[in-house]
Amino acid sequence: MATVVMHKDFQADLKLDGSLKKNAWDLLRKLSSSADSSGLNLKIPQGAIDRRVRVARVNDNFRAVLFAAGTLDEATYVLVAIKPHDLAYQYASTLKMQVNPMNGVFEVLKSADAAPVAEPPAAAPSTVESEPLRLPFQPGELIALGITERIAHRAVEVRDDDELQRICVDAPSWQGSALLDLAFGASLEDVRRTYTALGSETDRGTAHEFGRGEPDAEQLRESLRRPGSQMDFVVFSDDEHMRRILEGDFEAWRVFLHPEQRSVAYHPGWKGSFRITGGAGTGKTIVGMHRAVFLARRSDVRVLVTTFTRNLAEELKRQLAQLAEPEVLARIDVRGVDQLASEVLLRAKDRRTTLRGNDERHYWQRVLDRVDLNEADRQLLTPDFLSREYVQVILGHGVRNRDEYLKVSRPGRRVRLNRLQRARIWSAVEEFERQLSLDDKTTFGKTVVEAAEIVADQRTLDTHRYDHVVVDEAQDLSPAHWRLLRGVVPVGPDDLFICEDAHQRIYGDRVVLSRYGIETRGRSRKLTLNYRTTSEVLKFATGILGDEKFLDLDEEPDSVERYRSLLRGWFPVRRGFRNDTEEQRFIVQQIAEWRAEPGEPGEIAVLARTRTVRDRFARALRESDIPAVIVEDGDASTRRDAVQVATMNRAKGVEYRRVAVVAVDERTVPNDFVLGQSAPEEQDDVRQRERCLFYVACTRPRDQLLVTWVGTPSPFLPEARAEE
Ligand SMILES: Nc1ncnc2c1ncn2[C@@H]1O[C@H](COP(=O)(O)OP(=O)(O)OP(=O)(O)O)[C@@H](O)[C@H]1O
Structure with missing residues (x-):
């Protein structure tokens, strides 16, 4: 049996053409069951810079690019890409596979980066004195960290993070991410710890030995275990593992976690509750789902995964189903937190x-x-x-x-x-x-309080019903929600795993966890790399938050400092209009253009602050024969064949490819009516929530953001940057 390893790019290439999946599966099975490479018909591309690179047939048109390493008895195949025939041969010849000689991370380099640069590191210019440089390090320091020479030299010369990102795009993921961390203030030691797990001198010694000659199977295995390697590679443990990763939509988050994410999701165990914070799109929900599955893999446990609304709970269910096999899923209950409360009351025979x-x-x-x-x-x-x-x-x-x-x-x-x-x-x-x-009526708030009282009464079935609880969108839960959750899980190791973002609190007042017997001080971690949004959209969105101060659930200041993205794309488009008709006409035309491009209509959303505006835009789209569906606030169903038109509140926790945020004028964002309904002393807090809501809306798109208004724009609209 051979070891089969898959690179993230291979997975991404497969996504481009669904019909390749079956052929790829056949190839993977063939590779994994072969004792050696004879009979596999692997071709060596001409002019290859790495003699271990091979090309294999996938179907008539496509070829897989892979490396064949290891010994005759212990072959290792590293699948790197799937490309059309000619391109595959050409691409394969430019690749080099290595165990990074400085830190032991497993890497595939493209030829330009694989070649060393002529000048020695010491002669390279220092960036320390020259002002707007972003990486205050010597190339030699970066090289000692394991950054490829050519990249290190270019990186220290960059003038802004846009340029830095261009350099990072082709580098192994860990290098791109590490350079961005350094540019945002991380130390060399932080980076070493995060990506290479080189904590001790002994470890460093072992890593150095990797650079000398061909790594043996054991060294390869160890290299692939390093956090930086796991950002790009997955080692298939058996056919079932391979099948689970390949089936479904091939979503990268199922396999390629960032070391920051992995170290939290797969932590062996905390003594008590744990809290994860991070800006929108940093993968808090993903980490929560991995954690739930990790905990549920222990036999005899019951895990509750809960979130603010029922529709979000449905989405969590979908994600969990992609991560775990049925017997593990059977140990996980997924509920909206109000739904949980209603069920507790129902079990107590309350039928109001x-x-x-x-x-x-x-x-x-x-x-x-x-x-x-x-x-x-x-x-x-x-x-x-x-x-x-x-x-x-x-x-x-x-x-x-x-x-x-x-x-x-x-x-x-x-x-x-x-x-x-x-x-x-x-x-x-x-x-x-x-x-x-x-x-004979009750309210949601009252239901939760009564449910919390029922579970606090030690005799009920719901008391301590769960061993672990994972909470998403925690910033929006009320005190009674927390009392209920505290009651369904006993105080103990890994009792509550809490995902929150103070910048996305759009309901209710701020809550302090310790008041409800939930202690996470000293047990929290922050995620800072955004996986959803492009840098361009991210800068716009964080601009909305302005100088506002935010406190997290432990009353500690939270900020979007060091919050960054490796993705590049279009600048958000902002447009003001003289009247509603002009704005609607523009939106209809824009959505028609977006629809003409590849992708499902359901990946496009129009978001509005109020239901009235939402309905007006849905009508305008339909009148122009654009299928549009109004996604109701409590509605969990999703239709992918129509443009989604929703309130900003409904868009919470959801993402789309392209988003138009409409009617962002001074009276609607913040919402005049809501401000008018609140007491003068509450205005600041209400304004902050309105700001957060606009931030939530603008952090939903993966690719493109459009913001429009009539008359005077919202005061929350950030100033345009020079380059836009
Ligand atoms: N390691 C990863 N690899 C690839 N994609 C990832 C990874 N982590 C997260 N993502 C993707 O990034 C996006 C955002 O993830 P997620 O929804 O978990 O973030 P979040 O922090 O909960 O966001 P929000 O607070 O806005 O709801 C999703 O599309 C998710 O699949």
Whole structure:
């Protein structure tokens, strides 16, 4: 049996033509079951710079590029690419495979990078004194780290990160990522630790030996285990492993994790809860899914994967199904957190109906119409304010009576209330609850609180039902959600694994985890490499956040510093119009152009701040015969054959290829109506959430972003950069 290794590019090439998958599978099986290369009909391309490179037939038109290494008894095949016949031969001749002599990372280099440069490292220019240089290192320092000579020399000369990214694109992934880390302030030691796992001197010694002569099978295996190698290569352990990786959509996240991601997802075990933070698109959800599967592989465990909404839970289910086999999936429950609460109540035989968002507002309005308020209180006590006070403070802190409410501390709430105001609010709350009970209704907030109370009662089935809980979109969960989650899992190793981004908090007030018996201080990690969005879109999106200050769930400052992407693409397009008709016409025309390009219509989205705007654009598209589907806020279904038109809220956690964010004018983003509904003291926080919402919308596209408005643009729109 031979060892078969696959490079990320091979996987990407397969994605280009679905029909290649079966032929590739046949080739892989043939390679893995062969004792040696005789009978495999592997061709050596002319003029190859590495004598181990081979070309193999995939079908009539396509050829696989691979390396055949190892000994006669222990062959190793490294599959690098699939290309049309002539291109495959030409490409193969330019490649060189090596175990990096400096750090033991396994690499495939393209010819230009494989060749050493003429001048010795010491003679190269230093970048330290010259001002806007991004990499304050000597080429020799980078070379000692394992960066290919030619790349190291070019990298120290770059003037900005765009140029740096161009250099990184063709380099082995670990090198590109490491150079970007260094440009964003990481130290040489940080990079060494992250990508090469060269912690000790002994390890360093072993690595150096790799450079001398041909590595044997054991050395190859060790090299492939290094974190930097695992960004580009996967070693197939058996046919089943190979089948699982090849089937489905070949999504890279299933296999090629960044070392930052892998070290968290596959950590052997934390003593307690763990928290992962990171900007949009850094792979928090992906890491959460890998972690859930890792934990569920232990027999006799029950894992809960939960998130803010039901539609996001559906997406998590889909991702998990790609990662694990049925017997592991059977140990994982995936639920929206409110859905979890409803199920707890249902098991407790509670059959009240739950009010949806707008109905709840109407109940509060009815209550307000009945209570006697002076003008000042009327301004403060809006349905939204009361609803939030009810969820965050009264339900959140388990306040049961007037006296408790008069005394309770209200962290996270910006409005200060005097005793008299609290008394009036309490009367309104009593009236609200009386109305609900008369109508045999409940609210989502109340459901969660009651569910949390049920699990806190040690006798119920739901108490400590799970061994591990993975929480996505954690920044949006309310205090009662956290009490519920705390109750379904006992305090212990790996109890809660929490994924959050403070910059994407778009619901509710900020919560501090330690108040709910969840301790992650000293056990958290931040992801900084964005895998979804191009650098161009990323810069635009982070510009939206401005100088705003953000705190995470442990009350620590969070920022998008060092947040970066290796992907390049178009600059976001921003366009203002004189009236709605002009804006709609432009969007319709743009979407028609996008639709004409390859890809599914469902990969295109139009996002709006309000439902009214959303519906208006959906109509405009349909009137121009462009199939468009309105994705409702609570709707989990997805139709891929129509352009998706949704609110910014609904786009949370989802991604598209191309996104148009529309009606980004000063009255809609931030939303005047929402600001008008909130008390003066709450305005800052509401504005911050509105800003976050716009940030969420603009971080959804993988390729292209378009932002349009009528009249005066949103104050959150970042200034255009000179190069745009
Ligand atoms: N190691 C990886 N290799 C390839 N693609 C990856 C990797 N990690 C993440 N991705 C891709 O990056 C995108 C963003 O990942 P994910 O949704 O997990 O990020 P996130 O941090 O949860 O984003 P958000 O906060 O915006 O919801 C997805 O398309 C995912 O498949």
